[in-house]
Amino acid sequence: MIVPEQLSFFALDETQTVITKRQGTHPKDDIVWSYSRREALEHCPRKYYYDYYGANSKTAKDEKDKAILQLAKSLKNRFLRSGEILHLVIRTYLKGCQNDKKWSDNGLIDWAKKIFQEDRKYSSSNDYRGEQSKQKFPPTRLLEYYFQHQDAEALCLESEKRLVQAIINFMKSPELASFHNGASQPNAKIEKKFVLQNGIFRAQGQIDLAYSKEDKTVVADWKTGEAGGAEESLQLTFYGLWAVNEFNCVPEKIQLFRVNLAESKVQQFFLTNKNLSRAKAKIMQDLERMRMLHSYGVNANAKAFTPCGQTKICALCPFQGICPKE
Numbered sequence: 001m002i003v004p005e006q007l008s009f010f011a012l013d014e015t016q017t018v019i020t021k022r023q024g025t026h027p028k029d030d031i032v033w034s035y036s037r038r039e040a041l042e043h044c045p046r047k048y049y050y051d052y053y054g055a056n057s058k059t060a061k062d063e064k065d066k067a068i069l070q071l072a073k074s075l076k077n078r079f080l081r082s083g084e085i086l087h088l089v090i091r092t093y094l095k096g097c098q099n100d101k102k103w104s105d106n107g108l109i110d111w112a113k114k115i116f117q118e119d120r121k122y123s124s125s126n127d128y129r130g131e132q133s134k135q136k137f138p139p140t141r142l143l144e145y146y147f148q149h150q151d152a153e154a155l156c157l158e159s160e161k162r163l164v165q166a167i168i169n170f171m172k173s174p175e176l177a178s179f180h181n182g183a184s185q186p187n188a189k190i191e192k193k194f195v196l197q198n199g200i201f202r203a204q205g206q207i208d209l210a211y212s213k214e215d216k217t218v219v220a221d222w223k224t225g226e227a228g229g230a231e232e233s234l235q236l237t238f239y240g241l242w243a244v245n246e247f248n249c250v251p252e253k254i255q256l257f258r259v260n261l262a263e264s265k266v267q268q269f270f271l272t273n274k275n276l277s278r279a280k281a282k283i284m285q286d287l288e289r290m291r292m293l294h295s296y297g298v299n300a301n302a303k304a305f306t307p308c309g310q311t312k313i314c315a316l317c318p319f320q321g322i323c324p325k326e
Contacts, residue, residue, distance in 0.1 A: 031290045032195070033203040035235045038286045044308035045293075050319045053297035062300040068322055075143040075318035078159040081119060083224045084140075085112050086166050086261065087208070090222060091191045093171075094183040094209065098190070105171045109164055116160050120145070124153070143318050166224055166261040173264040179220050179257075182211035194242055200280070201287055207239055210246075213255070217247050220257045233269060237279040240271040251276060 031037075041048040053060040055069035063069065076084070089112050093103050122138070123145035144152035170176060182188060188211035196203045209220040219239050236256045243254045251271040258267045296304035307325050314320050 030202065031287060031294060033201060033283050033287050033290075034205060035238060037290070038283075041286070041290065041293075043313055044310075044317070045305040046302065046307040046323055047317055047319055048293075049297055049302050049305035050323070053300065054302060059298055060300040063302075064300075065322060069319065072318045072321060074141060075146055076140050077143050077316040077318070078156050079225070079316065081140050081142060082116065082159045082163040085115050086163055086170075086224055087191070087222065088115075089167055090170060090208075094180075094188075094190050097180065097184045098186060098188065105168070108171065109167055112163055112167055113160060115139075116156075116163060120153070120156050120160075143316075143320075147320060149315075162224070162262060169261050169264040170222075175264060175266045176259065178213075179209060179218075179259070182213060182218055183209055185211050187212070194246070196242055196245065201283055203238065203283060205235075205238060205242065207242065210243065216253050216255050217243055217249065218255045218257065219243050220259055223258055223260050224262055225260075234279055234282055236269050237271065237275050238283070240269075241276055241279060244271075244276070 037048075037052065040051055050069050051073065054063045054066065055073040057066070057070070060066070089108050093108060096103055118139045119142055123140075123142040142152070142156060144155055149155070183190060188209065189207055190209055191206060192210065193206045194204065196205075207219060208222045209218075211218055219236075221236060221239065236258060240251065240254050240256050243249075244251055247253070251273055254271045256269040256271055258269065259265075260267070293304065307323050308314070309325050314323070314325060317323065
C-alpha cells in the first residue's frame with residue numbers, strides 16, 4: 001500500500017511538468033500497467049489470470065489447459081466486438097479526412113453491418129468445438145453463439161442496431177463536428193498507441209483522438225455504452241498524463257472529453273496537478289497488487305485468482321466454459 005510519504009514521488013515539476021523520477025529503475029520484465037489490465041483484475045481475478053497467464057504462450061508453462069484457454073481467448077462478446085468495429089469505422093473515416101478521402105454515411109454503415117453480419121454467420125455455422133476460419137482476415141467468433149446462448153441471435157442483432165445508431169450519431173451529431181474538424185489537421189493523432197515510461201512505472205494505452213486547438217490540446221475518447229464513473233475518469237486522467245508529457249504543457253492546457261456515441265453526449269473532464277497525482281498513486285497501487293500476484297500467475301497457480309461469480313460479468317466472459325465460477 002502507498003503511504004503518504006511516498007506521494008512525493010508523484011509530484012509534478014512546476015516548470016517542466018514532467019514526472020519526478022525515483023532513484024533506481026524498474027526491471028525489464030516488470031509488469032506494464034494499462035487500463036484494460038487493471039479493469040480485468042478489478043472485474044474478475046480469475047479472468048485476469050486466464051488473460052495474462054493461462055492463455056499466454058510465453059508464461060504459465062505448467063498450465064494444463066493452455067490450448068483450451070487460448071481458443072477461448074479468441075472469442076469476443078457482442079459488446080466488445082461491436083465496439084471494435086465502431087472504432088475501426090471511426091479510425092478509417094477520420095484518417096480519410098486527413099487525406100481528403102471522404103466516406104459517405106451509408107458507406108460506413110454498410111461496411112460496419114457487413115463485418116458484424118459475417119461474424120454472426122461464421123459464429124452460428126460452427127459447433128461448440130468448430131475449427132477456426134482459414135481466411136487471412138477471418139471473421140470473429142462471437143461467444144454468444146459459441147456457448148449456444150438461446151437468445152444469441154436476438155442479442156447480437158440488438159448490438160448491431162446500437163452499432164449503426166452510434167455511427168449515425170458520430171456522423172450527424174452537431175456536438176461532434178469540432179472533433180471531425182480537429183481530426184482533419186495533418187498533425188492530429190488518431191488511435192495513437194503510446195508507452196509512458198519513467199523511473200517509477202511503465203504504462204501503455206491508446207488515444208482515440210488528440211489534436212491542437214488554439215493554445216490547448218484536445219484529447220477525445222469514444223465510448224459506446226452508458227456514461228462511466230470514477231474508473232473511466234482514471235482512464236481519461238491517464239490520457240491526460242500522457243498529453244502533459246507528450247506536449248510538454250501544464251495540465252490546464254489539456255482538454256479531456258469522453259464522447260458517448262450511444263447517446264451522442266460529450267462530457268468534459270478538467271485536468272489538474274491534484275488529479276494527476278491521484279491517478280499516478282492509483283497506478284502504483286494497481287501495480288503493487290499485480291506484482292504480488294505475478295509469481296502465482298507465472299507458476300500457473302490459478303486457484304490464487306478468485307472467480308468473481310457475478311452472473312452479468314460471467315455471461316460476457318470468453319472463459320465461461322472452463323472457469324469454476326464459485
